[in-house]
Amino acid sequence: MCGIVGYIGKKQAVEMIMDGLAKLEYRGYDSAGVAIVNGESVVNFAKKQGRLSKLEEVLEESPIQGCTGVGHTRWATHGAPSDANSHPHLNTTKTLAVVHNGIIENYMEIKEMLLEEGYTFQSETDTEVAVHLIDKFYEGDLLEAVYKAVACFRGAYALGVVSAEHPDELVAVRKESPLIVGLGEGEYFIASDVPAILKYTRDVYYLENDEVVYVKGDKITILDATGQPVNKQVVRVEWDIEAASKGGFEHFMMKEIYDQPQAIRDTLLRRLDNNRMIHLDDIKLTKEDLEAITKMYVVACGTASHAGLVGKYAIEKLAKIPVEVDIASEFRYSDPFIDEHTLLIVVSQSGETADTLAAMKLAKSKGARVLAITNVVGSSVAREAHDVFYTWAGPEIAVASTKAYTAQMIAFYMIALDFAYKKGTVTLERYHELIDRIEALAPLVEKILENKEAIKTIAEDIKDTSSAFYLGRGIDYTTAREAALKLKEISYLYTEAFAAGELKHGPIALIDQGTPVLCVVTQKALEEKMISNIKEVKARGAFVIAVTKEGHSEVGKVADDIIYIPETEDLLMPVLSVIPTQLIAYYVSIARGNDVDKPRNLAKSVTVE
8 A cells, every 4th residue: 555656866756756656556545745856945845635647737737846756645544635644744844755655653652742842743644753753853964864763663664755955865764664676777766666667677676674775866875774784686577567557458457357367377387397296486395394384374364365265275175284264464463373383374465465474473483484475576575484486477456356366376276286295195196187277277267258248247237236245155155255355345335255054044134135146156065055045045035146167057047147157176166266256346346437446445555554
């Protein structure tokens, strides 16, 4: 959530910053602003509630010149969306400007101290204390003042700081909130994520916690928490800016739905050798390591946690290892049983999810081994984990995750297969049979996408309802949960998922005449039970839409509308069954006039707890 872009060089900073902020819109925001220094006695700035287009209008009317500056897209945490609460925030004399991602947890005590010293505040944000505290410590040395200020902070933050008195300097700090540095020719960038700067450079530094960026003129230095220089390795970004563009689709979400076959292929085939054996990158878990594990957790948030539920099912079924799945925001507070015999698998598309990172740190502090599944090379999750599995889904821009989720499921199937083969719980024949089945999923997804117009018609039928429900049993219940999340987060239609067998224990009271009930029916052993559940809701007046395998005519006899998907092994069906539900969510959102890629109140990368 939120986006920072900073620039120092020979070009007009506003142009570079605004272009970068536009590339970070997917992170979610409710206001935007820029601050530029150009040798004048004060910082020139503009900020506006709303989309970037609002800020662009302000800048067209009153252009700001200068070659050093910072910009920000804000997602409200402290204080409602407003011009006053927008970033950047300035000191009283307008000589300092700060942009900030994250949360300064002890901002109230700092604010009270500053108020006692005569400082006044124009906003409700935690960020404004940062600029005033830097001002308090400033005695001519900008870098020193920043160091003294951040030493007082508790919490998570990425800061970008500029000063009218130092027009050739840019200072940035990273603490539990993502920040990268882009290295151009005679110019430098800071940004929350790579797409913001990829148009200008592919060479980046990934900052670690407590590292400070100090640019003066054409020289850049990376420093640690004590002020000592850090020798950073330049990372070359290999993927192309086109991968982060819409590619002719109207929305990123639809483009990313169509990216899923390739994401499946890339995630799998990059790790198969000539004998079609899986090699899990730098994951070095041996048979002996696996036998020493007495407890395994999968911890994640939102959509990633649903991938974790699929992973639990696959690992337990194939590798015969018990797995617990927990949401990261609750994991630390449940006093989990963790020791050196624990394996923690964390899942995060961005690799920067604050709750997931906190769960990792807790587990590592107790001696557990941590395996990360993430989509972003060099992300915080990747750097903190002992073992990393990259999903190779490519950049995912739409807030609602689609291809990253699919790739995460493929990752879990591969990990489960690898564990199972090492433990001897699957034969080599079964191992290769499943690899063939996983590889065959990509063309099957393409086949489902060919039916999108029929799915669009179904979406039109339910767009005006006030609520909807998804039902499933077994692993289909996991798909139902992910499907309900997609529909609610981009269509704003109240949607809930239930384990179908639990209907009679309360939820069936919610079913009324015409209520849409979407049923996922792909598990052979549970099909008859699901048909009975469909009849139960039909008897209460529900309008039933079923997602089931081709040829399963009995389901078609009881549903009002049906979406047939190709058949594969029951274990792998979540990869196929989720595709129609993604399309339903997309088309319902469009029909209701919503912004599909940037749903209200949501952010792509949730970097606060």
